[in-house]
Amino acid sequence: MARDIYVEFLRLTGFEEEEIAEYLPQWRKASEKLGLTEEDVRFATEERLPAYFAVELEGIRKLLGCFVKETIDLTQASEYKERGVKIVYGILPAVLHFYYALKLTAPEKVFVSFPDIFLTMVLNGFFHKLAPYLEEAEKAGIPYGCRHCALNKARYAARRLNIIPSPDVNWIWGFICDEAPKTDEFIRIYHDPEWKTYITRLPHDQSLGTVEDEVAERVEYLANQMKDGFESAQREIGIKVPEGKISEVISMWQGYAAKLSELALLMSADPQPLGAISGRLFWEGLFTPFNTGMENLEEALDITIREVKQRVANKEGILPPGAPKLLIYSVHPTVPWIAKMFEENGVGIPLSEFFIMSKKQLQPPSFEDPYMAAAEGWLRTSGMVNPGYQAEQICEKLETHKFDGMVFGLMDFDRWLGSSHRLLTRMVEEKTGLPVFYIEGDNWDDRDYSPEALRTRIESICEIMKIRKA
Amino acid sequence: MGVKALDTLEELAQIARTRPERLKEEKGKGVKVVGYIGRFVPEELLYASGALPYLMCRGGEPEPPDAVIPYMLRFMSPYDRAQIGYYLLGMDPVVPMLDLIVAQCSDCHESRLADMLEYFKLPTARLGVPPDWQKSLSREYYQKRLAWLKEKLEALTGNKITDERLKKSTESINKLRDILSRIYLLRKQQPPPIGGYDFIRLNHYSFYCRLEELLPRLDELYAELKKGQSPFPQDVPRLLLAGHVVGVGDYVVPKLIEDSGGVVVAELLDEGMRQHSWKVKTDGDLMANLGETYYSERTPPSIFQPAWEKRADIIRKLIRDFNIDGVIWYQLSFEEIYDLESSLMAKVMDEIKIPFLKLESSYEYSREAVGPLTTRVESFVESVRQRRS
Numbered sequence: 117m118a119r120d121i122y123v124e125f126l127r128l129t130g131f132e133e134e135e136i137a138e139y140l141p142q143w144r145k146a147s148e149k150l151g152l153t154e155e156d157v158r159f160a161t162e163e164r165l166p167a168y169f170a171v172e173l174e175g176i177r178k179l180l181g182c183f184v185k186e187t188i189d190l191t192q193a194s195e196y197k198e199r200g201v202k203i204v205y206g207i208l209p210a211v212l213h214f215y216y217a218l219k220l221t222a223p224e225k226v227f228v229s230f231p232d233i234f235l236t237m238v239l240n241g242f243f244h245k246l247a248p249y250l251e252e253a254e255k256a257g258i259p260y261g262c263r264h265c266a267l268n269k270a271r272y273a274a275r276r277l278n279i280i281p282s283p284d285v286n287w288i289w290g291f292i293c294d295e296a297p298k299t300d301e302f303i304r305i306y307h308d309p310e311w312k313t314y315i316t317r318l319p320h321d322q323s324l325g326t327v328e329d330e331v332a333e334r335v336e337y338l339a340n341q342m343k344d345g346f347e348s349a350q351r352e353i354g355i356k357v358p359e360g361k362i363s364e365v366i367s368m369w370q371g372y373a374a375k376l377s378e379l380a381l382l383m384s385a386d387p388q389p390l391g392a393i394s395g396r397l398f399w400e401g402l403f404t405p406f407n408t409g410m411e412n413l414e415e416a417l418d419i420t421i422r423e424v425k426q427r428v429a430n431k432e433g434i435l436p437p438g439a440p441k442l443l444i445y446s447v448h449p450t451v452p453w454i455a456k457m458f459e460e461n462g463v464g465i466p467l468s469e470f471f472i473m474s475k476k477q478l479q480p481p482s483f484e485d486p487y488m489a490a491a492e493g494w495l496r497t498s499g500m501v502n503p504g505y506q507a508e509q510i511c512e513k514l515e516t517h518k519f520d521g522m523v524f525g526l527m528d529f530d531r532w533l534g535s536s537h538r539l540l541t542r543m544v545e546e547k548t549g550l551p552v553f554y555i556e557g558d559n560w561d562d563r564d565y566s567p568e569a570l571r572t573r574i575e576s577i578c579e580i581m582k583i584r585k586a
Numbered sequence: 587m588g589v590k591a592l593d594t595l596e597e598l599a600q601i602a603r604t605r606p607e608r609l610k611e612e613k614g615k616g617v618k619v620v621g622y623i624g625r626f627v628p629e630e631l632l633y634a635s636g637a638l639p640y641l642m643c644r645g646g647e648p649e650p651p652d653a654v655i656p657y658m659l660r661f662m663s664p665y666d667r668a669q670i671g672y673y674l675l676g677m678d679p680v681v682p683m684l685d686l687i688v689a690q691c692s693d694c695h696e697s698r699l700a701d702m703l704e705y706f707k708l709p710t711a712r713l714g715v716p717p718d719w720q721k722s723l724s725r726e727y728y729q730k731r732l733a734w735l736k737e738k739l740e741a742l743t744g745n746k747i748t749d750e751r752l753k754k755s756t757e758s759i760n761k762l763r764d765i766l767s768r769i770y771l772l773r774k775q776q777p778p779p780i781g782g783y784d785f786i787r788l789n790h791y792s793f794y795c796r797l798e799e800l801l802p803r804l805d806e807l808y809a810e811l812k813k814g815q816s817p818f819p820q821d822v823p824r825l826l827l828a829g830h831v832v833g834v835g836d837y838v839v840p841k842l843i844e845d846s847g848g849v850v851v852a853e854l855l856d857e858g859m860r861q862h863s864w865k866v867k868t869d870g871d872l873m874a875n876l877g878e879t880y881y882s883e884r885t886p887p888s889i890f891q892p893a894w895e896k897r898a899d900i901i902r903k904l905i906r907d908f909n910i911d912g913v914i915w916y917q918l919s920f921e922e923i924y925d926l927e928s929s930l931m932a933k934v935m936d937e938i939k940i941p942f943l944k945l946e947s948s949y950e951y952s953r954e955a956v957g958p959l960t961t962r963v964e965s966f967v968e969s970v971r972q973r974r975s
Binding site for chain 2: 257258259262263264290293294295297298299301302305306315316317318319320321322323324337340341344502503504528529531532534535536537538539542556
């Protein structure tokens with residue numbers, strides 16, 4: 117019988133045999149819509165995924181499957197819309213509670229997604245085929261030369277190419293960068309008048325070192341902004357979320373976060389039991405809503421924790437015991453070779469700082485009001501606050517997970533998150549005395565920074581770390 | 587422009603150039619000197635506190651932005667980087683003596699600049715400006731930040747900002763706005779008595795001269811310009827200069843446009859210009875009036891959301907009112923929001939058949955860089971001229 121690479125792909129990404137029959141036609145249709153050829157699917161199945169993900173683990177296969185299911189679902193968003201389902205988008209990063217609260221209130225009537233995340237993660241991470249989307253955006257108003265963000269380009273291109281429909285509401289958060297929300301204004305004026313958005317913003321006006329979650333006025337302002345945005349989203353789609361639903365989502369989210377903290381501790385074991393890219397996708401569950409639900413993701417996480425525990429117990433590692441271990445600001449499966457290059461050079465980067473929790477983040481909120489609780493949680497998150505407070509939290513994480521140093525950078529497209537890294541490099545090194553490095557690059561889009569371009573920098577960092585650790 | 591007008595302009599330039607020495611003298615007498623960054627910082631409050639204001643708005647040289655690269659992503663606005671770059675290079679005579687720097691935080695570039703100011707232990711007060719400006723929450727936020735700034739200035743100077751003092755400073759600055767508006771409107775004439783290169787510099791000088799020195803000279807200048815003598819030929823192509831900012835010292839592009847045979851008759855620049863068309867009301871709640879004018883009434887900057895449709899309408903109106911033949915979009919490298927807006931404006935201009943030229947600068951104006959720039963500007967002006975005739 118001839119090989120069916122689409123079936124093999126689904127099998128590799130954790131689909132059970134009985135699921136494959138159901139999903140195969142959908143996957144063929146979705147991949148065609150996304151512009152993926154049979155050769156692309158073969159490349160992912162035979163080369164890309166086995167090279168960067170621990171597909172020998174059931175939990176990791178199922179994790180990949182969650183992203184495939186979500187991507188298939190995303191390509192069906194236009195059909196949902198035709199059936200009268202309300203389409204709600206958002207952009208990264210945002211507090212997920214509100215999006216899930218909408219979804220859980222009316223599961224059959226609401227579709228929620230941050231479309232660019234899934235497209236970027238899956239198209240580049242699995243197939244290395246985001247470039248046609250980026251080029252589509254670049255030829256139509258978002259010029260190449262200005263270092264615009266790949267996520268924003270992907271969102272715009274996905275609409276231009278009719279991969280996704282106009283939303284009933286796109287609730288956009290400009291709590292970090294300016295470009296993301298302004299891209300939505302751009303899409304509406306330049307391309308799609310139906311691209312309906314509601315914007316929620318917070319000025320970056322706190323002094324270095326301010327503990328922002330303890331500034332009552334700031335927490336309150338943010339809570340009011342969230343409430344205002346959430347009420348507007350509910351009005352737009354005509355769905356009223358009952359009281360208590362947000363709190364229900366918060367406890368679901370915190371349960372998942374607690375499991376992730378367990379995985380984080382396991383991943384920082386010596387020897388490092390799992391490659392950085394393999395585990396990293398689990399953290400998307402904290403920042404990106406899955407319209408297909410959290411259950412599959414949580415199941416994959418449970419299996420992975422069990423499997424990794426076994427590896428730790430067996431002292432099995434992807435690196436030798438005692439290998440240097442760096443905390444990296446953020447590594448993305450979209451450009452998986454960066455993490456792999458560190459690992460091939462004998463240095464682990466098991467965790468991304470942006471995604472792991474500080475001790476304070478794991479504490480229960482000080483407020484019962486769900487908006488105040490959400491706002492406080494947001495302002496406890498290192499990536500969301502001023503660099504002084506952020507540096508304090510990073511130092512704590514370095515200590516908790518016993519890292520030997522840190523790597524910043526790879527965010528040169530981001531005028532907020534990426535723009536402070538050189539300063540943070542200095543601040544963290546001054547506070548900890550650990551070696552802290554900066555790499556200029558882009559962890560969403562590797563057209564400008566090829567492996568050849570970054571190899572020398574990564575190899576020299578690894579050499580320094582090995583000499584220091586020797 | 588007549589000789590007398592040129593003399594007045596040069597006199598103002600001379601006063602502005604000596605601003606650092608004069609600030610130093612005043613500081614020696616115990617007067618507080620307050621630097622400020624951005625159009626949302628009301629100069630009225632600074633004057634009313636008894637402090638001397640100093641607008642930080644330099645640009646036009648490549649070295650200062652580059653001096654910031656060890657501390658900041660290089661894909662940030664060279665303009666914002668320059669505001670601390672001169673200080674890092676030891677080329678800034680004023681920043682080291684400032685008692686306070688009020689830094690507007692309306693976008694990422696400005697906020698990162700504020701981080702840098704604090705990292706280098708410069709006394710900094712951040713004025714948060716929410717870009718989602720059409721919401722009451724945001725308006726209240728800005729208003730509260732103004733109240734906070736008022737208290738901060740009172741504590742710094744030891745002077746209470748009374749209604750009387752605030753009214754006086756507001757009236758003075760309104761007078762300045764009024765005279766600048768009148769000069770600006772003279773540019774509707776063909777040919778205009780003053781071009782953009784001089785008008786932009788005039789705006790800049792207005793930030794660095796004492797009001798009592800400035801106002802009579804501007805009156806004189808207006809009277810001279812009104813006589814109608816123009817330095818430009820009768821058929822000069824009329825251009826709009828739009829974008830983020832022409833910093834103090836960043837005059838290559840406006841001068842090049844006018845050296846190439848065009849004239850800038852109107853500007854839509856978010857920073858570095860007095861927003862002279864809007865006066866602040868001097869009755870009722872004066873602080874509320876400041877908030878209303880500064881935040882809600884004036885042309886929204888590009889970063890505000892939504893803003894671009896309104897800004898396109900404003901450009902269309904300027905084109906009609908000032909009989910504009912072409913638009914030159916002047917943007918600084920890596921300013922991602924202006925880059926997006928430039929695409930929209932290009933589309934709008936295409937729809938109304940107005941020639942549009944996008945220029946981008948990283949303040950690199952070496953001979954090698956200016957050559958191609960000159961060719962582009964000259965070709966554009968020539969094509970606009972031919973279209974006009």
